[in-house]
Amino acid sequence: MSPRDFDVEHADVSWCPGCGNFQILSVLKEALAELGLSPREVVLVSGIGQAAKTPHFMQGHIIQGLHGRGLPVATGVKAANPGMTVLAIGGDGDMYGEGGNHLVHTIRRNPDITNLVHNNMVYGLTKGQASPTSPIGLKTPVQVDGVFAEPLNPLALALSQGASFVARAFSGDMPGTREIIKAAILHRGYSLVDIFQPCVSFNKVNTYKWFKENTYVLEDFPETRNDRGKAMELALAGPPFPLGILYREKGDRPTFEDHLAAYRETREPLWRRTPPLERIGSYIEGLR
Amino acid sequence: MGKEISVVLCGAAGQGVQTVESLLVKALARSGYHVFATKESMSRVRGGSNSTEIRIADRHIEAFVDRIDLLVPLNGGLRPNIWKRLDGKTVILGDREELKEEFEGHPNRFIEIPFLEIARKAGGEVTANSAAAGALCAIFGVEFELLDDLLKRRFGAKPEILGKNHSSATEGYNRGLALVGSGAFGFRLPRRDPGWKPVMIDGHTAVSLGALAGGCNFVTAYPMSPGSGVLAFMGQNASKFDIAVEQAEDEIAAVNMAIGAWAAGARAMATTSGGGFALMEEGISLAAVTETPLVIHLGQRPGPATGMATRTEQADLELALYAGHGEFPRIILSPGDAQEAFDLSRRAFDWADRYQVPVFVLTDEYLLDSVYEREKLPLEDGSFSHHFVETQPGYLRYRMTEDGISPRGVFGNGTGLVRIDSHEHDESGHIEEDFEMRERMQGKRMSKLDLLEREAIPPSVHGNPDGNTVVACWGSTGPIVKEALDRLDRDDAALVHFSQVYPLPPSTGRLLAGAKRLLVVEGNSTGQFARLLRTHTGRKADHLLLNFRGHQFSVEEIARGLEKALAGGEGR
Numbered sequence: 001m002s003p004r005d006f007d008v009e010h011a012d013v014s015w016c017p018g019c020g021n022f023q024i025l026s027v028l029k030e031a032l033a034e035l036g037l038s039p040r041e042v043v044l045v046s047g048i049g050q051a052a053k054t055p056h057f058m059q060g061h062i063i064q065g066l067h068g069r070g071l072p073v074a075t076g077v078k079a080a081n082p083g084m085t086v087l088a089i090g091g092d093g094d095m096y097g098e099g100g101n102h103l104v105h106t107i108r109r110n111p112d113i114t115n116l117v118h119n120n121m122v123y124g125l126t127k128g129q130a131s132p133t134s135p136i137g138l139k140t141p142v143q144v145d146g147v148f149a150e151p152l153n154p155l156a157l158a159l160s161q162g163a164s165f166v167a168r169a170f171s172g173d174m175p176g177t178r179e180i181i182k183a184a185i186l187h188r189g190y191s192l193v194d195i196f197q198p199c200v201s202f203n204k205v206n207t208y209k210w211f212k213e214n215t216y217v218l219e220d221f222p223e224t225r226n227d228r229g230k231a232m233e234l235a236l237a238g239p240p241f242p243l244g245i246l247y248r249e250k251g252d253r254p255t256f257e258d259h260l261a262a263y264r265e266t267r268e269p270l271w272r273r274t275p276p277l278e279r280i281g282s283y284i285e286g287l288r
Numbered sequence: 289m290g291k292e293i294s295v296v297l298c299g300a301a302g303q304g305v306q307t308v309e310s311l312l313v314k315a316l317a318r319s320g321y322h323v324f325a326t327k328e329s330m331s332r333v334r335g336g337s338n339s340t341e342i343r344i345a346d347r348h349i350e351a352f353v354d355r356i357d358l359l360v361p362l363n364g365g366l367r368p369n370i371w372k373r374l375d376g377k378t379v380i381l382g383d384r385e386e387l388k389e390e391f392e393g394h395p396n397r398f399i400e401i402p403f404l405e406i407a408r409k410a411g412g413e414v415t416a417n418s419a420a421a422g423a424l425c426a427i428f429g430v431e432f433e434l435l436d437d438l439l440k441r442r443f444g445a446k447p448e449i450l451g452k453n454h455s456s457a458t459e460g461y462n463r464g465l466a467l468v469g470s471g472a473f474g475f476r477l478p479r480r481d482p483g484w485k486p487v488m489i490d491g492h493t494a495v496s497l498g499a500l501a502g503g504c505n506f507v508t509a510y511p512m513s514p515g516s517g518v519l520a521f522m523g524q525n526a527s528k529f530d531i532a533v534e535q536a537e538d539e540i541a542a543v544n545m546a547i548g549a550w551a552a553g554a555r556a557m558a559t560t561s562g563g564g565f566a567l568m569e570e571g572i573s574l575a576a577v578t579e580t581p582l583v584i585h586l587g588q589r590p591g592p593a594t595g596m597a598t599r600t601e602q603a604d605l606e607l608a609l610y611a612g613h614g615e616f617p618r619i620i621l622s623p624g625d626a627q628e629a630f631d632l633s634r635r636a637f638d639w640a641d642r643y644q645v646p647v648f649v650l651t652d653e654y655l656l657d658s659v660y661e662r663e664k665l666p667l668e669d670g671s672f673s674h675h676f677v678e679t680q681p682g683y684l685r686y687r688m689t690e691d692g693i694s695p696r697g698v699f700g701n702g703t704g705l706v707r708i709d710s711h712e713h714d715e716s717g718h719i720e721e722d723f724e725m726r727e728r729m730q731g732k733r734m735s736k737l738d739l740l741e742r743e744a745i746p747p748s749v750h751g752n753p754d755g756n757t758v759v760a761c762w763g764s765t766g767p768i769v770k771e772a773l774d775r776l777d778r779d780d781a782a783l784v785h786f787s788q789v790y791p792l793p794p795s796t797g798r799l800l801a802g803a804k805r806l807l808v809v810e811g812n813s814t815g816q817f818a819r820l821l822r823t824h825t826g827r828k829a830d831h832l833l834l835n836f837r838g839h840q841f842s843v844e845e846i847a848r849g850l851e852k853a854l855a856g857g858e859g860r
Contacts, residue, residue, distance in 0.1 A: 076548025271553020
């Protein structure tokens with residue numbers, strides 16, 4: 001497979017020139033190709049937002065649903081066909097704001113999906129309002145006196161809920177982001193990759209320069225980083241913010257799909273199934 | 289009117305009234321009686337006073353009646369809704385130790401069985417319900433072996449508990465026999481031949497089994513009464529039927545999971561009540577624009593907001609009718625009894641898949657909590673087909689077709705890519721803002737409504753359709769109105785019961801046009817279905833018989849209402 005296999009010819013990409021989304025799109029295609037996946041093995045699920053448009057600019061099965069609802073849709077897809085590689089892609093407003101409740105519970109549920117969150121700390125599609133990760137004091141057309149609320153810490157939140165894979169990347173570090181995405185896809189269970197990304201149109205504080213100056217790459221790239229306490233320390237640290245895999249669970253925790261009764265006898269996707277009429281009939285006989 | 293007896297059991301939540309009900313219903317049915325049971329309960333886990341009505345008859349019955357022939361209060365504090373149903377002939381069977389002075393000086397005949405004392409001797413007061421079950425079995429001539437067998441099935445896994453309940457039931461049975469011997473009861477009903485063993489099925493089970501027969505293999509919900517009975521059934525039987533069941537964090541997640549599952553080829557259902565359905569509305573709109581099939585079971589209860597959690601109403605018709613932003617076709621089914629609940633829940637999946645539209649199965653607490661008798665619940669029609677295609681390279685999810693139905697691919701089946709989008713889109717599923725494309729896509733989606741109308745289930749007609757009066761109703765009120773009409777024994781009226789309320793079948797206008805007088809009976813305060821009929825046919829109802837107290841209509845109440853309306857002369 002080549003990253004070109006994931007290209008959409010003549011795609012009318014609607015992002016602003018210089019947007020970090022271009023880098024993420026590019027490394028995502030590379031990551032999938034390097035893992036030997038073909039577009040028809042991949043389902044790209046998204047909600048609404050600039051990041052959530054990503055599936056439109058790639059080859060693969062896609063389902064772009066509602067703002068904030070990418071994770072439950074992705075969970076449903078994976079549960080219906082565990083053989084597919086499922087990614088849920090969105091921005092900070094989509095995944096951490098509107099979809100916050102789903103984030104918490106998808107982490108607990110641990111489906112084998114990869115959650116990429118393009119975190120530019122501002123709303124793009126709706127033109128510049130504060131997002132759940134906007135820094136305190138960020139002035140916007142709505143928050144004219146600056147953001148008042150504490151920024152949400154997605155990594156600490158995920159770790160506290162028992163996430164089995166938690167990482168942070170920066171779109172400006174393309175090779176690093178690619179490796180992290182690959183590791184996240186390979187991880188069996190829910191994986192969160194929070195990807196720092198500048199918004200060149202609406203966030204004049206968290207720029208490329210700011211991200212470069214306020215992040216550092218975790219030195220080692222361990223096969224396993226299995227210390228939730230240490231990971232939590234890293235998640236709460238910054239600036240400067242560590243980039244890399246903060247936590248990757250050792251062992252073989254069952255995924256959401258593993259536990260479903262539908263897959264105890266067979267791993268066949270649900271679309272291959274027909275109703276168990278005989279068993280239904282004998283259940284009815286039992287009601288006599 | 290045939291011969292029948294109405295028994296009402298009352299007890300606090302946690303006192304085991306439901307255990308008595310389920311034991312008695314099966315024991316009575318197997319003893320050759322026709323049986324129907326329905327319950328009403330308060331929204332509390334312990335205490336209060338709940339009641340179950342068990343009707344026993346010499347013919348098939350499936351409707352709630354006010355009349356109580358035998359009242360068995362297992363605790364004191366009878367609620368006014370029960371008190372006012374007692375008439376001079378109601379016999380009360382109870383335990384003075386438990387009831388204290390509640391019935392002192394009351395003119396009705398009171399027969400005592402010391403249930404508490406029996407239960408204590410058997411090993412614990414909690415088995416008083418088994419003593420009552422035993423006594424009632426004796427009173428109605430049920431062989432003790434039958435009850436014994438049912439007790440074993442229920443408590444078999446716990447020998448100590450089984451033993452106590454067995455002793456309590458045995459003593460209750462003996463006391464009942466002694467009373468019968470002394471001539472205390474005059475209940476005599478003809479019975480079916482030995483071998484009569486009907487299926488006794490409640491609404492929750494009927495919806496669940498129907499859905500499974502329709503290929504449902506993914507169930508997701510956030511618990512909300514009365515929709516959660518189906519979730520519980522599916523959860524308890526997931527391994528038996530190899531299905532995926534998940535309790536979601538909220539109804540929004542539930543509906544979106546169901547949509548994701550359908551997109552990947554599952555047959556998914558969400559089950560909920562009005563409040564949860566309201567939360568699902570945006571998801572319903574998503575299913576519509578993406579033309580992803582969806583089935584939602586909506587068990588109605590009184591609103592607005594929390595309303596009455598454990599009670600019944602038919603006030604979410606317009607919610608289902610208008611749910612979701614934007615315009616799109618949908619199907620709303622409204623079963624009248626367990627048979628229809630089974631059949632329509634089954635059909636919902638086929639139609640959702642075939643037409644790629646949201647299908648709502650609209651039930652209510654009354655139907656879900658009632659136990660219906662069926663001689664059989666036929667499954668012979670084993671035909672089943674998926675309506676998706678194996679995709680090829682260049683596959684277009686929203687290809688324009690003559691009938692508006694684009695062949696649906698699912699993720700993982702075929703070599704093509706399935707691209708699904710909540711925006712307006714082109715044939716490939718890509719975001720599209722071209723005005724002409726928008727008109728074509730919206731037109732394509734709406735054109736399916738014609739197909740749905742053509743397939744719509746015609747209402748069932750009972751009585752004389754050429755008489756001058758039509759009584760129209762929908763959903764769970766059907767069997768009640770039917771029995772009420774039968775009681776009035778009029779040859780100039782017909783019941784027209786709709787088990788599909790949207791889209792209405794094209795024959796609806798014709799059916800109503802001939803009637804000089806149109807009465808609509810429904811469980812809400814504004815006549816939602818009457819409004820729908822008028823919108824669809826131009827025919828305004830002449831009389832509305834409405835009930836929105838939180839409890840289902842009784843046969844007597846509808847008979848009185850119809851009589852009054854019919855006596856009032858012609859409608860127009």
